[in-house]
Amino acid sequence: KKSPHHNNNNNNYSTFKSANFSAFDNKGRHACERRCQANQPLTCHYRLVVHHYQALTAECEGCFNNDGACPKQQCIYADGVYTPIVAINQMLPGPTIAVCVDDTVVVDVINYLAEPISLHWHGMSMYRTPEMDGAPFVTQYPIQPAEAYRYQFNAERAGSLYYHSHVGLQRSMGVGGGFIISQPVESDRQSYLYDYDLPEHTLLLQDYVYGQDVNSVRNILINGKGRNHVSNLSDRDPRHRYERLQVARGNRYRFRVIYNGVFNCPIEFSVENHRMLMISTDGNDIVPVLADSFFMAAGERFDFVLQANQQSRSYWIKVRGYESCAKENLYQGAILTYQSGPTRALPQQPMMEASICDNGSEEYFILGDYEDQLKKFVSLSQSGCGRADFKATNVATVGLSSLEQVPWTRDTAFFTHYTLLGSRVYGGAADVAYQIDDITYKSSKISLLQTNGLYNEIGVFCNRSMLSAKGQNCETKSCICTNVVRLPAYRALEIVLVNNNNEPTPVHLHGYTFRLVGQNALGSVVNEKQVKDLDRRGLLQRSTDDFPIQKDTVQVPPLGYAIVRFYSSNPGYWMYHSALDSQASRGMIGVYKIGEDHQIKEVPPRLRC
Numbered sequence: 001k002k003s004p005h006h007n008n009n010n011n012n013y014s015t016f017k018s019a020n021f022s023a024f025d026n027k028g029r030h031a032c033e034r035r036c037q038a039n040q041p042l043t044c045h046y047r048l049v050v051h052h053y054q055a056l057t058a059e060c061e062g063c064f065n066n067d068g069a070c071p072k073q074q075c076i077y078a079d080g081v082y083t084p085i086v087a088i089n090q091m092l093p094g095p096t097i098a099v100c101v102d103d104t105v106v107v108d109v110i111n112y113l114a115e116p117i118s119l120h121w122h123g124m125s126m127y128r129t130p131e132m133d134g135a136p137f138v139t140q141y142p143i144q145p146a147e148a149y150r151y152q153f154n155a156e157r158a159g160s161l162y163y164h165s166h167v168g169l170q171r172s173m174g175v176g177g178g179f180i181i182s183q184p185v186e187s188d189r190q191s192y193l194y195d196y197d198l199p200e201h202t203l204l205l206q207d208y209v210y211g212q213d214v215n216s217v218r219n220i221l222i223n224g225k226g227r228n229h230v231s232n233l234s235d236r237d238p239r240h241r242y243e244r245l246q247v248a249r250g251n252r253y254r255f256r257v258i259y260n261g262v263f264n265c266p267i268e269f270s271v272e273n274h275r276m277l278m279i280s281t282d283g284n285d286i287v288p289v290l291a292d293s294f295f296m297a298a299g300e301r302f303d304f305v306l307q308a309n310q311q312s313r314s315y316w317i318k319v320r321g322y323e324s325c326a327k328e329n330l331y332q333g334a335i336l337t338y339q340s341g342p343t344r345a346l347p348q349q350p351m352m353e354a355s356i357c358d359n360g361s362e363e364y365f366i367l368g369d370y371e372d373q374l375k376k377f378v379s380l381s382q383s384g385c386g387r388a389d390f391k392a393t394n395v396a397t398v399g400l401s402s403l404e405q406v407p408w409t410r411d412t413a414f415f416t417h418y419t420l421l422g423s424r425v426y427g428g429a430a431d432v433a434y435q436i437d438d439i440t441y442k443s444s445k446i447s448l449l450q451t452n453g454l455y456n457e458i459g460v461f462c463n464r465s466m467l468s469a470k471g472q473n474c475e476t477k478s479c480i481c482t483n484v485v486r487l488p489a490y491r492a493l494e495i496v497l498v499n500n501n502n503e504p505t506p507v508h509l510h511g512y513t514f515r516l517v518g519q520n521a522l523g524s525v526v527n528e529k530q531v532k533d534l535d536r537r538g539l540l541q542r543s544t545d546d547f548p549i550q551k552d553t554v555q556v557p558p559l560g561y562a563i564v565r566f567y568s569s570n571p572g573y574w575m576y577h578s579a580l581d582s583q584a585s586r587g588m589i590g591v592y593k594i595g596e597d598h599q600i601k602e603v604p605p606r607l608r609c
């Protein structure tokens, strides 16, 4: 049955149908997906073909009633709704790239779309290779249609990362995939907490649209699968395809959750009858915390350990959407099965009625010698089992602690930059402009890194101080330009992100992992000056803890602020922006030029696209 969103796509993908996507074996496993060993790096080649495709194509007919028959036939079943998508290697999401720390990653991207693309490696600082960051017209010229481009860089760090398109709204159409960098057991400070770290226990969540209508969120998918909310079928109807994850009773498993979100849809994640031991966020180790559920915003990642200590049956892994997703009552599930139980069985209850409480198990997280340590774990849960109602001002992440101490001393003087996230409708305009510092971002025509030192900044950049020097008032007349702010290299920097919108805004910074030292609501925000005044009066709180959490994406509370700190040891041009496509594509992007021209890596100059 075709959905009402049926949309014919003229792009012909049959031309590469028989292409060998190379280096993945017939089980989809790549030679670089291995047990990591110290000082044995590999060079890992991948070929990613980005192309138009459809969910629920004719190939799916053979597997409507047989889940297992689908993968071989290049059927993307998705949520059982016929709709155009953008796929990578005929997959949604794209293949998970799993390597070891210090491997050389070589990815050839082949663009079969009718528009340019670029891929961003979310969470990689690209310390030695800023030209591989994938920010269009900032660190590279986008890859044109029918063009191929090679990304090549060192996997400089371990953690749960992901890759995604950084052009237009392609990410909303599915262009993304997991990027997992593992490390040798002996260098993993969390390895004592789990027995298995399996690539198939990676969950990539994405919000999902139909008919290329990127203005309305219609579903949340887990590894490209799940129930739809168009039909009235029950959660347990066998026509739904849920991602299945298998565990064996008695073992502890590391799960990696990546949220490739594009809408204002924070999600609450939980597992029926299982508690989670949170051990990492955005690929950075944290002091372990027990949680019945946790919240995530677009661009964030969380890793947890699940102990398979319950009866051998099937359980729901549950995701509930908030904000825009709550308006559509969107939720999703995957299925956790125990090897010794009936592995094809569905959980017994409708998804949202299943309890997230641990079944009073006495054997919970018996860690031998580490039992004492366990007692120190704080619980994220606020009210026994299950949390109190979600509040839009949720500030949970700032309360977590890193395993790693800050690299600066308590009396370090930080260079502070205030930046304002906002939105505005200018007289007569139909569209809301989303802005940073009252500026609607527009790409420059030259790529900043490739032309570094060759252009006159006054002709290319614009920022708050340059515009006010010219006497331009962006509050009354719209300012649309390339917002680049200069910051010093090799300094302790502090960014105060102020959210002037009455909705939470996740912000992602390229090039760095930062420390989150403040995150709170103010109730009202007027402008940058008012926030500076509040700060002068000591009303913006900063944690004095030596172990603030390390992240690359942070949820800035509505009418509130987040304060992040980092040492600017990675000179270059680094984007920061709303992680929501709806806002970034309407202008909520800025660029930090960190360092002087001579401090920025020289890459082959290229003046035109």
Ligand SMILES: [Cu+2]
Pocket (backbone or CB within 6 Å): 120, 166, 508, 510, 575, 577
């Ligand atoms: Cu970005």
